[in-house]
Amino acid sequence: MKRITYIIIAAILATTLFSCSKSIVGRAEVRDLVLIYDGGTHRTIDWNKETFAPYVATDPTATTQSEWLFDGFLFLEIFHDDNRGYATGLRKQGVQKEQWVNLIDTYLTPGRDIAALNDAIADARKNIKGKFHRRKIVLSLPEPVLGQTDWGELDGKALDFNNDEDRIKACKWYIDLLIEKVKAANLENIQLCGFYWLAEHATETQSFVKSIADYIHQLDLDFYWIPYFKADGYERWAEFGFDHAYLQPNHFFHDYIPDSRIDETCALAKAANMSLEMEFDERALQNQGNWAARMTAYIDSYERNGVYQEKNLAYYQGNDTWYLLKYGTEQDQALYKRLATIIAKRQQEFYKDRD
Numbered sequence: 001m002k003r004i005t006y007i008i009i010a011a012i013l014a015t016t017l018f019s020c021s022k023s024i025v026g027r028a029e030v031r032d033l034v035l036i037y038d039g040g041t042h043r044t045i046d047w048n049k050e051t052f053a054p055y056v057a058t059d060p061t062a063t064t065q066s067e068w069l070f071d072g073f074l075f076l077e078i079f080h081d082d083n084r085g086y087a088t089g090l091r092k093q094g095v096q097k098e099q100w101v102n103l104i105d106t107y108l109t110p111g112r113d114i115a116a117l118n119d120a121i122a123d124a125r126k127n128i129k130g131k132f133h134r135r136k137i138v139l140s141l142p143e144p145v146l147g148q149t150d151w152g153e154l155d156g157k158a159l160d161f162n163n164d165e166d167r168i169k170a171c172k173w174y175i176d177l178l179i180e181k182v183k184a185a186n187l188e189n190i191q192l193c194g195f196y197w198l199a200e201h202a203t204e205t206q207s208f209v210k211s212i213a214d215y216i217h218q219l220d221l222d223f224y225w226i227p228y229f230k231a232d233g234y235e236r237w238a239e240f241g242f243d244h245a246y247l248q249p250n251h252f253f254h255d256y257i258p259d260s261r262i263d264e265t266c267a268l269a270k271a272a273n274m275s276l277e278m279e280f281d282e283r284a285l286q287n288q289g290n291w292a293a294r295m296t297a298y299i300d301s302y303e304r305n306g307v308y309q310e311k312n313l314a315y316y317q318g319n320d321t322w323y324l325l326k327y328g329t330e331q332d333q334a335l336y337k338r339l340a341t342i343i344a345k346r347q348q349e350f351y352k353d354r355d
Contacts, residue, residue: 023134025179027220028193030072030136030244031350032343034315034322038113039077039103045320047113052120054326056135057128058340060120066127067344071351073117074196074224074314075107076140087143087198094145094161097152097170104139104178108185121189133351134191138224139178141212143199144170164208171212179219194222197242202233206240213241226277226314229265235272245274246314252279252294259294262301275311276302278339281318286329299339308342 034055038047045051053060058067078090080099085091107113114137121135144151144167149160154173159166175195182192195216199205213223222243227234229250237245249265251257269276278298283289302308315322325336 023191024183024187025192025219025221027222028134028136028191030138030193030312031346032070032313032315033072033074033136033138033224033246034070034317035074035076036113037077037319038075039106040079041081042079043077043319047116047320048111049116049120049123051320051323052117053123054323054336056117056120057124058344059127060124066124068124068128068347068351069340069343070135070315071133071347072136072138072193073114074138074140075114076196076198077103078198085145086140087200088145088204094148094151095142096150100142100170100174101177103142104181107139108181114182114187114190115185118187118189125189131351132189133354134189136191136193137182138194138196139182139192140196140198141171141174143197143205146204164211168208168211168215172215175212175215175219192221194224194243196224196226200226200228200248201231202227202236202240206233210239210241217241229261230268234274235268237272237274244312245272246277246312247272247274248277248316249279249298251297252281252284252291255291255294259297259301262298263305266301266305266307269311270305275313276307277314277316278302279316280321281316282321282324284321284332284335285324286331292331292335295335296338299342308346 036047037043038045055070057069059065077086079085080095083091084093084095084099086095108115125132144161147162149158149162151159151161151170153159154169159170161167179192197209202209216223223241224244225237225242226246226248227237228248233240234247247265247269249262251259251261265276280295283291284295286292307313322336325332
């Protein structure tokens with residue numbers, strides 16, 4: 001009888017542990033994915049829970065009725081320092097194994113980045129009624145830069161990124177490491193739902209990226225990609241194994257690019273069955289360029305083209321522009337409120353019938 005009791009208890013514990021693990025790591029769709037850049041030596045933003053608060057909810061101080069905002073957070077970096085970058089062509093050399101490891105260790109440091117996001121969500125949960133759905137994180141995979149031979153060793157062998165086999169080996173090792181560290185972090189409000197391919201075009205990686213996608217799918221996770229406007233291979237995203245691909249309009253950054261570029265991107269994305277990216281940076285602030293009109297052009301175009309009703313969206317925001325808009329001038333706050341209202345509505349509609 002005791003043996004049967006022990007077996008039942010063990011089965012319950014095993015089921016509970018599996019359920020917890022599944023909720024921490026596993027596939028889940030993201031409606032609104034905001035990009036969070038951190039990890040390079042040049043970064044100065046303090047990504048603490050106060051910084052994350054206006055990304056998580058419309059009213060972080062809960063003085064009025066608060067609503068959920070972004071349900072997805074993509075943590076990524078492009079430069080380590082002046083000499084090394086995380087993808088082809090960004091710097092003279094690719095980053096090394098040590099920088100790959102340091103990146104996830106930085107993100108999981110208590111009080112900052114992912115850990116701080118987890119804390120900010122915990123605070124928001126106290127003020128938002130209704131069923132809570134874990135907010136999702138997507139972690140970037142550095143590109144194993146073609147030709148690099150000084151990345152480091154695995155299993156006692158120095159890897160050579162002239163060979164696709166070694167490039168695949170490095171990525172698989174890193175994916176396993178990321179999952180292991182996220183599980184160990186005990187993030188009660190967060191779920192790792194997938195990985196992001198940092199290379200924004202297919203030229204140097206199309207020969208092996210499908211192998212990375214296949215491995216990610218074996219782990220019940222999704223693969224994300226955000227190619228730039230008309231990037232090499234953008235329309236072949238599904239062939240490469242990506243589950244979610246967002247097309248960049250690349251409109252905001254140069255004032256000589258007409259607003260019609262955004263409508264053109266909407267048409268390209270529709271033809272390729274892709275999602276879209278929203279783009280803005282500090283120049284949208286009234287006192288740092290006053291390019292609010294260029295940001296507004298995206299909102300107008302996406303409303304005009306039915307994007308908010310039909311598509312998932314990624315949000316490029318420079319550094320912490322979303323936070324700065326929330327606490328900026330009256331004009332800045334109005335711009336924040338307009339887009340925040342749209343996102344909050346999208347979140348309500350997306351999650352209203354979900355368990």
